[in-house]
Amino acid sequence: MDPHPSPGLPSAGADDKTLHLPRLLCLHGGGTNARIFQAQCRVLRAHLAPHLRLVFADAPYLWARPGPDVLSVYADWGPFRGWLGPQPAADDDDGARPTHDEVIGAVDESLARAVREDDGRGATGPVVGVLGFSQGGKLAASLLMREQLRRETGQGWEGGGYRFAVVMAGRAPVVLMTPGLGSAGPAHPLGGVPYEGGRLLRLPTIHVHGLADPGLEMHRELLHEWCEEGTTRLVEWDGDHRLPFKAKDVSPLAAEIVKVGREVGVLRR
Template sequence: MAQQHEEKDVTFATLPAILCLHGYGTNAAIFRCQLRQITQTLSRTFRFVFVEGPFHVQQPGPGALPAFADARPFRRWHSHKTLAGAFGVSTQNVEEERRQVRDLLKDTLEREREHGPGVVGVAAFSQGAGVAASLCLDSELGTDIKFAVIICALYPAVSLAEHEDGTAASKSTMRLIEIPSIHIQGMSDSWKGQGTKVLREYFNGAKAKIFNLVGVGHEVPSRVKEAAIVADEVMAVWKSILAGGQE
């Protein structure tokens, strides 16, 4: 069963939370390590809740090698229906996996809301960024999300919502994400074009801040200077939100 991992040095009631969604072929513990330069800087303002993707994969994913080659079990989120074959998943199983991920995120958000200030933001990498985009668009689950940090997103976003017939909602039924968003893209990322497409198709560009990092591939920014850029922008967005301003 998938688990959630919270920072242990503060109580539920103290700080608002950022939901953290890892990439394909990693896990919550790996993502915590990948984000540590950013989370350490922001630890007096936010708690970070790392959610574990519920499905196992055999091989480590992009950005995991070589540092995390032995950090099993590797996990993933549900796949988009157009990519089901690549994941070895049937169309029927795509729907079942989507429901499992939605239930997992719903339970996490409700637990945070019951015991403290709740989740106010989402930070996600690679495949997790596609889940984050759908979370922000979800009319039930995304209502408390005030900002998003999207790192090296993969296209397309994977739907969490469903139609009345129980099937996943299509992109044509989605609106743009209107909350402030921070988009981190590596200039050496082979999938950079996908991250750009996610930004253009799912987010309101007028409320988006884009950082193209030189010398960075498909990876979470971990060097001190890069992490500081991200952390500073998160704080700027959060201060604007608290002040009632618009990014």
């Protein structure tokens, strides 16, 4: 965990030089929140500031317990949140849970709220991609899969479709994010409904793997089993289940993001 957190979010005018830039929607992991994620991403934000504006969204579901290592640095930065449903109260929790479609609706509203609030700060750039860590990484890949499916059916997305995703320590499987196509029952705790349509994700993805991460094999599964070969980029670093924050680890990631942004036509060459 980064030992030097930022004291808080910047004021509305602090990022004026980025207001016109294309935007990258950023999704925190389970058991944390947008404020914490923004602090953890401050070095990446600085590297990308000439090219992209990062927008941080809060997940819709409150969690009583924070994610791994959050308390050691960010104990006073709650409330903590998760994306794919409420946190079970206990291992044997059998309480009522939202349905698959309700989870999708809650996630979409959280993302839309983050963009609306950023619009209110004066941002005007299109939302061109999504970046996520851990549970947010799984969701980033899942949202890009939904964008791909919508393109295939000619539906598009009125929000301005994602062109690429940055998947940081995201685990397989990709989650079904299309309302009405999953189970009508409760969503699986913390997991959603796995997408099993037989399609591979073909829109560009950048995968970030910590080589000491206990979940590394599941992160590699998402890369190799769920994404089409030739559409992915891999950035590996010598870390565990956390975000890289040293410049030597962040620079290669920022370079790949800019390179992919140029290849898909959302950044100038």
